[in-house]
Amino acid sequence: MTMHKAKSKAMLAGLIATATAFCYSAALQAQQWSYAEAAKPYAGTTIRVLDEITPLQETMRRLVPEFVEETGIQVEYELLSHGDVINRGQADLFSGRGHYDAIMLHGLQLGPLLAARVLQPIDGLKTNSTLTNPDLGLDDLIEPANESLVNHGGSQYGFLTWNYNQIYWARADLLNHPDEKAAFEARYGYPLAPAETMQQMRDIAEFFTRKSGEALAGETLRNDFYGIVLEGIPGGTTFTTVWEVFMNNWGGGVFDANGKPQLDAPENIAAVQFWADLWKFAPPGQAEYSLIDVPTVMGNGIAAQSIAFSDFVLGVDRPDGGTYAGQFVYGGIPANADLLDARSAGGEPSLMALSSHSKKPEATYLFMQWMVDKQTQAKLLEMGGGGVPIRRSSFDLDVMREAERQSLYKAMAASLEHVQAKPKTPNFFDIDNIMGPLVQQVGIGRLSAEDALKEGQRQVSSLCSSCLLTD
Amino acid sequence: MKPLENRWYPYALLAPAFLVLVVVSLVPFLFAMYLSFHQVNFGRIGDFAGWSNYSRLLDNERTWNSLWVAVKFILIAFPLQFILGLGGALLLNKRVWGRSVILPLLFIPTMMAPIVVGLVWKVMFAGSWGLLSYNIVERFGLLPGTSVFSSPDYALIALALVDVWQWTPFMMLAFFAGLQALPVSPYRAAAVDGATPMQMFFRLTLPLMAPLMVVIGMLRFIDAFKVFDTIYTLTAGGPGTSTEVPSLFAYRMSFEQWRIGESAAFAVLVWIGFFILCSLFYHVAKKKLNAF
Numbered sequence: 001m002t003m004h005k006a007k008s009k010a011m012l013a014g015l016i017a018t019a020t021a022f023c024y025s026a027a028l029q030a031q032q033w034s035y036a037e038a039a040k041p042y043a044g045t046t047i048r049v050l051d052e053i054t055p056l057q058e059t060m061r062r063l064v065p066e067f068v069e070e071t072g073i074q075v076e077y078e079l080l081s082h083g084d085v086i087n088r089g090q091a092d093l094f095s096g097r098g099h100y101d102a103i104m105l106h107g108l109q110l111g112p113l114l115a116a117r118v119l120q121p122i123d124g125l126k127t128n129s130t131l132t133n134p135d136l137g138l139d140d141l142i143e144p145a146n147e148s149l150v151n152h153g154g155s156q157y158g159f160l161t162w163n164y165n166q167i168y169w170a171r172a173d174l175l176n177h178p179d180e181k182a183a184f185e186a187r188y189g190y191p192l193a194p195a196e197t198m199q200q201m202r203d204i205a206e207f208f209t210r211k212s213g214e215a216l217a218g219e220t221l222r223n224d225f226y227g228i229v230l231e232g233i234p235g236g237t238t239f240t241t242v243w244e245v246f247m248n249n250w251g252g253g254v255f256d257a258n259g260k261p262q263l264d265a266p267e268n269i270a271a272v273q274f275w276a277d278l279w280k281f282a283p284p285g286q287a288e289y290s291l292i293d294v295p296t297v298m299g300n301g302i303a304a305q306s307i308a309f310s311d312f313v314l315g316v317d318r319p320d321g322g323t324y325a326g327q328f329v330y331g332g333i334p335a336n337a338d339l340l341d342a343r344s345a346g347g348e349p350s351l352m353a354l355s356s357h358s359k360k361p362e363a364t365y366l367f368m369q370w371m372v373d374k375q376t377q378a379k380l381l382e383m384g385g386g387g388v389p390i391r392r393s394s395f396d397l398d399v400m401r402e403a404e405r406q407s408l409y410k411a412m413a414a415s416l417e418h419v420q421a422k423p424k425t426p427n428f429f430d431i432d433n434i435m436g437p438l439v440q441q442v443g444i445g446r447l448s449a450e451d452a453l454k455e456g457q458r459q460v461s462s463l464c465s466s467c468l469l470t471d
Numbered sequence: 472m473k474p475l476e477n478r479w480y481p482y483a484l485l486a487p488a489f490l491v492l493v494v495v496s497l498v499p500f501l502f503a504m505y506l507s508f509h510q511v512n513f514g515r516i517g518d519f520a521g522w523s524n525y526s527r528l529l530d531n532e533r534t535w536n537s538l539w540v541a542v543k544f545i546l547i548a549f550p551l552q553f554i555l556g557l558g559g560a561l562l563l564n565k566r567v568w569g570r571s572v573i574l575p576l577l578f579i580p581t582m583m584a585p586i587v588v589g590l591v592w593k594v595m596f597a598g599s600w601g602l603l604s605y606n607i608v609e610r611f612g613l614l615p616g617t618s619v620f621s622s623p624d625y626a627l628i629a630l631a632l633v634d635v636w637q638w639t640p641f642m643m644l645a646f647f648a649g650l651q652a653l654p655v656s657p658y659r660a661a662a663v664d665g666a667t668p669m670q671m672f673f674r675l676t677l678p679l680m681a682p683l684m685v686v687i688g689m690l691r692f693i694d695a696f697k698v699f700d701t702i703y704t705l706t707a708g709g710p711g712t713s714t715e716v717p718s719l720f721a722y723r724m725s726f727e728q729w730r731i732g733e734s735a736a737f738a739v740l741v742w743i744g745f746f747i748l749c750s751l752f753y754h755v756a757k758k759k760l761n762a763f
Contacts, residue, residue, distance in 0.1 A: 232621075
């Protein structure tokens with residue numbers, strides 16, 4: 001009995017000692033882990049990283065030398081335009097050339113790239129305690145964008161690095177004008193304010209659509225004024241906006257739960273019809289507007305409201321951004337008042353993914369971690385005077401709490417609650433290529449929503465019957 | 472120089488140019504032909520596919536649409552460029568006032584990169600924010616409810632006119648150079664015989680200019696078929712697919728959808744089409760116009 005007690009005590013002591021040692025070593029490791037230490041075996045290595053050129057990435061480029069200095073890993077951080085980063089990045093991955101070690105990918109690219117098996121999962125690297133920053137704090141990344149983007153088939157393919165999202169954007173000077181407020185309330189029976197529902201957005205669009213010679217906020221218009229402006233060009237993000245902002249909010253979507261195309265579902269027809277009805281209140285050139293033209297139109301002051309990518313807004317609503325800078329108000333993507341549970345917002349969360357052809361995965365993985373590191377992200381936003389956060393905690397930074405941008409950042413946060421990455425389908429680009437021109441013809445009144453979506457359903461069904469990528 | 476050296480000398484001179492042609496034209500074309508008969512998934516060459524890429528392509532209504540758009544585009548742009556180019560060249564040939572200033576200015580549109588041309592016209596005619604759209608077209612209600620590049624009825628015409636704007640000066644300069652090089656003696660003889668200016672134009676100028684016209688016309692015709700940048704910038708093929716020309720269709724197929732096998736098949740078909748057209752053109756021009 002005494003022997004047994006002594007053994008038990010010894011075992012307990014051993015366990016405590018082991019646990020203490022484990023905790024201590026983990027704590028020590030966390031304390032001691034640094035990019036410089038982890039990168040020692042790779043110092044002098046050169047990695048090539050391809051990213052998209054926007055003001056956000058240009059700020060990141062200014063930060064990259066800090067990583068180089070800290071780790072000794074040379075980084076060729078190449079920035080290309082949206083189209084080029086997709087084309088060149090995909091060409092590099094598909095061809096197996098391996099020029100780039102890591103490439104920024106939009107969610108919509110993942111289906112074809114995962115199907116072609118040209119991306120390298122980072123799970124193995126993540127379990128390497130020497131390489132992995134124990135304080136990376138990935139649970140701080142904004143969801144559901146992150147989870148829906150980086151994972152597939154139980155593996156992780158990179159880190160969320162850019163959180164492009166769409167927001168509601170309106171002219172505050174018009175919405176706050178006393179005459180307009182009174183007239184709006186008299187006509188629609190509720191106060192004029194930034195739209196929180198799609199139906200309010202439609203009413204505001206109708207209300208502010210005026211002919212030249214009519215009055216707007218006390219001034220006589222010299223040209224027509226429009227209630228709303230949306231992207232309308234075939235290609236670009238016209239169809240994805242219709243999908244994420246309208247179809248999803250009406251409870252539809254391109255695929256059903258099993259990945260089968262359901263474009264001609266009644267919910268989708270109603271959603272596309274609603275979207276097309278908004279064209280009556282839009283500038284006549286909307287069919288040629290790309291996602292870049294939409295901010296131009298808002299900046300020129302000829303439309304009252306819009307749905308636009310928030311990072312493009314940053315280029316217009318800045319101190320030297322033109323006549324209307326500082327006169328805007330923002331909100332999350334309006335909900336469908338008839339179906340609040342189906343709330344969805346448009347966005348294009350994007351990740352930095354590791355090429356399966358990379359010969360320097362460890363050094364690249366370190367850089368990828370550094371990009372999403374909390375400190376890097378904080379510096380990025382501070383240096384850029386704001387931006388589009390990937391971390392929830394970034395919204396608490398001083399730079400994100402500046403009064404003049406509060407409306408914008410609150411709108412981003414509200415939208416991001418409902419932004420999901422695109423479903424991973426190898427046929428994404430084919431579907432977009434089919435649907436873009438079809439929905440545009442609904443917008444310009446050449447096709448009915450029903451006919452366009454039935455034709456879309458016919459064509460997409462001929463591509464795939466079960467369209468989502470399986471594990 | 473020995474006789475053998477004499478015999479090979481011209482070939483030796485041609486060899487560098489021929490080598491360049493083989494490397495930059497023939498090899499890619501043969502490779503495209505090879506790809507067109509293979510399954511190419513995401514840029515990786517797979518199994519032999521027989522005619523399946525061709526049949527899929529021919530079953531696709533967007534293929535035929537793009538070819539029809541190109542035909543309409545050429546039918547609008549090409550005759551205008553040709554007539555305006557020739558008319559302008561004839562005027563310039565009359566020693567008009569300020570010719571030394573006009574001639575260098577004519578180079579400007581032709582020297583501009585097509586993408587820049589697209590942007591320039593976008594700034595002028597973009598619906599509701601273009602300089603001319605906002606201040607003229609919409610202010611005076613010239614196109615109610617639509618804009619130049621948003622209208623399925625006008626977009627292609629407008630794009631063809633952009634092409635006319637860019638390439639007419641080139642035609643003008645080429646024809647002007649041809650007119651300047653014409654021999655004077657036949658005109659003197661015709662004048663002595665009492666020929667009218669119209670007779671001189673139809674009986675002398677046109678026949679003497681025919682070889683140049685055929686070559687310039689053929690080059691412009693081929694070039695008009697390949698138009699891409701201005702359309703990509705101004706309409707991206709819309710509204711709907713009403714301005715989706717073959718180059719844009721092929722670009723999307725290759726670089727957006729990565730259907731490389733089909734796009735290679737499309738390239739081969741276009742090449743065959745042009746080979747037949749150009750051969751016909753050449754033979755007709757040789758026999759009927761005494762060109763070449």
